[in-house]
Amino acid sequence: MRLLARISVTILAVVGLGALVAGAIFIAGGISARSQPGRMETFAARRLRSFGIPRAANQRKNPTAPTPANLQEGMAHFADHCAVCHGNDGSGDTDMGRGLYPRPPDLRKEATRTLSDGALLFIIENGVRLTGMPGLGSGTRESEVASWHLVQFIRHLPSITDQELEEMQRMNPKSPDEWRQEEEERRFLSGENETTTPPGKARGGHR
Numbered sequence: 001m002r003l004l005a006r007i008s009v010t011i012l013a014v015v016g017l018g019a020l021v022a023g024a025i026f027i028a029g030g031i032s033a034r035s036q037p038g039r040m041e042t043f044a045a046r047r048l049r050s051f052g053i054p055r056a057a058n059q060r061k062n063p064t065a066p067t068p069a070n071l072q073e074g075m076a077h078f079a080d081h082c083a084v085c086h087g088n089d090g091s092g093d094t095d096m097g098r099g100l101y102p103r104p105p106d107l108r109k110e111a112t113r114t115l116s117d118g119a120l121l122f123i124i125e126n127g128v129r130l131t132g133m134p135g136l137g138s139g140t141r142e143s144e145v146a147s148w149h150l151v152q153f154i155r156h157l158p159s160i161t162d163q164e165l166e167e168m169q170r171m172n173p174k175s176p177d178e179w180r181q182e183e184e185e186r187r188f189l190s191g192e193n194e195t196t197t198p199p200g201k202a203r204g205g206h207r
């Protein structure tokens with residue numbers, strides 16, 4: 001009983017110390033999302049994330065075949081849903097990504113490559129609390145298959161080609177202004193515009 005009490009006290013002390021450290025970090029950094037976690041906070045967050053993934057989920061293997069068609073599906077899904085934060089190349093170096101706390105991880109690096117297929121699927125489907133990572137799963141079979149294709153594509157990111165990156169740029173969601181600009185360019189090149197004003201030029205602009 002004494003040993004159990006000592007263990008309990010030790011655990012409570014460690015948890016209390018961790019809470020004090022976290023509080024001190026928060027007070028020092030304030031609520032700004034522009035600062036980034038230090039090494040200790042990053043290490044602790046990754047450990048907590050690993051503990052938060054159920055063992056059964058972590059041990060799952062990707063059941064979808066690594067075919068070019070499935071990789072293409074994963075690439076299209078990534079370009080449409082993930083690239084706004086992670087970038088087409090998985091670096092996380094985007095306007096949105098740089099404004100998040102913590103910043104999206106570089107998916108090409110070891111910290112992601114060493115995660116199991118099941119761990120990647122769990123993160124994609126369920127998201128990660130206190131980060132900008134949303135849960136993309138809907139609980140359907142179709143959603144899970146799409147997430148498995150994403151796992152395949154994430155594995156492919158370290159060897160992605162320039163041609164694939166160009167293809168992904170065409171798949172990325174566009175703002176209304178980008179759609180308008182693209183349509184103007186299409187009409188100008190096809191000769192549909194009555195005016196010869198090049199696309200993107202302001203009509204009746206500043207004097």
